[in-house]
Amino acid sequence: MGDAVVGIIGMGDMGKMYARRISDAGWKVHACDVPDKFDSLTAEFADRKNVSILENGHLVSRSSDWIMYSVEAKNIDAVVAKFGPSTKMGAIVGGQTSTKAPEIAAFEKHLPKDVEIVSCHSLHGPGVNPKGQPLVIIDHRASPQSVALVSRILSCFESTFVPLSAEKHDRITADTQAVTHAAFLSMGTAWHANNQFPWELPRYIGGIENVKINLMMRIYSNKWHVYAGLAILNPAAKAQIRQYAESVTELFKLMLAGQREELTRRIHAAKAAVFGARRQDEELLLQDDLLDRFSLGTKPLHRVKNNHLSLLAMVDCWHRLQIIPYDHMICSTPLFRLWLGITEYLYRNDELLNECIDTAIEDTSFRADDLEFTFAARDWSERVRLGSMEAYREKFEGVQGYFETRFEEAGRVGNEMIRTIEEGLRERKAGGGGGK
Numbered sequence: 001m002g003d004a005v006v007g008i009i010g011m012g013d014m015g016k017m018y019a020r021r022i023s024d025a026g027w028k029v030h031a032c033d034v035p036d037k038f039d040s041l042t043a044e045f046a047d048r049k050n051v052s053i054l055e056n057g058h059l060v061s062r063s064s065d066w067i068m069y070s071v072e073a074k075n076i077d078a079v080v081a082k083f084g085p086s087t088k089m090g091a092i093v094g095g096q097t098s099t100k101a102p103e104i105a106a107f108e109k110h111l112p113k114d115v116e117i118v119s120c121h122s123l124h125g126p127g128v129n130p131k132g133q134p135l136v137i138i139d140h141r142a143s144p145q146s147v148a149l150v151s152r153i154l155s156c157f158e159s160t161f162v163p164l165s166a167e168k169h170d171r172i173t174a175d176t177q178a179v180t181h182a183a184f185l186s187m188g189t190a191w192h193a194n195n196q197f198p199w200e201l202p203r204y205i206g207g208i209e210n211v212k213i214n215l216m217m218r219i220y221s222n223k224w225h226v227y228a229g230l231a232i233l234n235p236a237a238k239a240q241i242r243q244y245a246e247s248v249t250e251l252f253k254l255m256l257a258g259q260r261e262e263l264t265r266r267i268h269a270a271k272a273a274v275f276g277a278r279r280q281d282e283e284l285l286l287q288d289d290l291l292d293r294f295s296l297g298t299k300p301l302h303r304v305k306n307n308h309l310s311l312l313a314m315v316d317c318w319h320r321l322q323i324i325p326y327d328h329m330i331c332s333t334p335l336f337r338l339w340l341g342i343t344e345y346l347y348r349n350d351e352l353l354n355e356c357i358d359t360a361i362e363d364t365s366f367r368a369d370d371l372e373f374t375f376a377a378r379d380w381s382e383r384v385r386l387g388s389m390e391a392y393r394e395k396f397e398g399v400q401g402y403f404e405t406r407f408e409e410a411g412r413v414g415n416e417m418i419r420t421i422e423e424g425l426r427e428r429k430a431g432g433g434g435g436k
């Protein structure tokens with residue numbers, strides 16, 4: 001490895017994952033977190049001779065060649081304001097936050113002019129194997145040699161590099177991550193409001209229901225600030241989240257009024273736009289028998305029907321915003337690919353989609369769940385529109401507390417589900433099958 005020292009400011013889940021992998025590849029790492037964590041971090045990394053835990057970001061900044069800020073997006077301005085002026089002359093700085101607009105603004109505002117800027121974003125959580133996952137690289141203000149150095153450092157992840165501008169990054173992640181999270185946050189909120197643990201109810205077990213539950217649990221077991229940052233600080237995300245809430249509301253009203261024709265027309269128009277001719281001959285991303293294996297409950301003898309309001313609204317939302325989700329596969333997270341996989345599974349199976357419409361119009365037993373889901377989608381959208389981190393946190397942590405006791409098990413089942421399904425996708429890709 002070269003002589004370059006990699007600095008990491010913020011040793012939370014992502015910072016630690018970066019420190020471990022980069023030091024395993026032979027690079028020297030200088031890292032810090034807040035002063036309170038100095039002793040515990042020093043003990044945790046004591047057996048790695050090429051990781052030095054330093055007292056603060058000044059010490060990291062003045063001694064490193066590529067400094068990566070891996071702190072909460074909501075703190076990025078304050079943290080860069082504090083340590084940015086201490087950056088070693090001619091060094092390169094980047095960040096790992098999920099939304100680049102505030103990160104780049106902070107760099108431009110607080111870094112000395114001689115400092116170059118190359119940022120990144122791993123499009124997966126800290127528990128996922130980075131191999132083959134997208135890793136966005138943003139060359140914002142740097143020489144080709146500096147971009148090459150950062151690429152060399154990050155090559156140990158064996159991820160797929162996706163070079164993007166900060167602005168393009170934010171637009172794509174708003175389309176993929178922010179709106180996907182809105183759907184799962186709303187599911188969890190609705191189950192909580194109805195005092196349900198969905199894995200205890202036959203209607204929520206098996207196939208695509210398992211994916212919904214596992215991904216909902218995955219999001220709520222993570223930290224609120226990751227999702228709040230993505231939704232509130234990304235200038236492109238508000239419109240998407242609002243459209244999702246509007247699609248939920250409008251479709252639910254059609255169901256309530258029994259307007260079968262209008263509901264069918266709208267569902268099919270969205271289907272044609274999103275899953276039209278281009279996808280017709282492609283293999284499905286997911287198979288139901290595979291999904292059946294990842295349940296937190298016991299599967300009933302017969303599958304219970306569902307109107308899948310959350311999925312119908314997603315496709316309606318993509319249609320209204322003219323988003324073709326497949327165009328974003330290059331810059332997608334495992335969660336987004338699974339979400340797209342289950343919507344595709346529903347929309348490309350005529351029998352299932354017709355059953356969904358019948359259930360929406362005829363089966364009133366879902367009304368209470370759907371009412372809470374509609375309230376939830378609107379309330380999440382409203383909190384994001386108001387830009388209130390505290391309002392977001394309060395709601396997130398309320399639901400998180402409700403599901404907490406099952407996070408450990410859900411994490412295990414969810415990781416296994418993601419691993420198995422992603423391996424299947426990779427194998428099919430290698431064999432020239434569907435997916436992109």
Ligand SMILES: NC(=O)C1=CN([C@@H]2O[C@H](COP(=O)(O)OP(=O)(O)OC[C@H]3O[C@@H](n4cnc5c(N)ncnc54)[C@H](OP(=O)(O)O)[C@@H]3O)[C@@H](O)[C@H]2O)C=CC1
Pocket residue numbers: 009010011012013014015032033034057070071072073075079096097098099121122123124125126222223225226229
């Ligand atoms: N978790 C995920 O799935 C992913 C997260 N990201 C992004 O990566 C970034 C980090 O996320 P993650 O690791 O999960 O979050 P964590 O909360 O686990 O880590 C952030 C760390 O930064 C520390 N920190 C805050 N202020 C300072 C400071 N002044 N000096 C040094 N350290 C500081 C925090 O301390 P304290 O807790 O005391 O504030 C915390 O330990 C976020 O911007 C997130 O959006 C990107 C991809 C995936």
Ligand SMILES: O=C(O)C(=O)Cc1ccc(O)cc1
Pocket residue numbers: 097098122123124125177219226333334335336
């Ligand atoms: O896959 C997802 O959407 C996740 O929830 C994990 C995640 C969270 C934040 C990121 O910036 C990237 C990935």
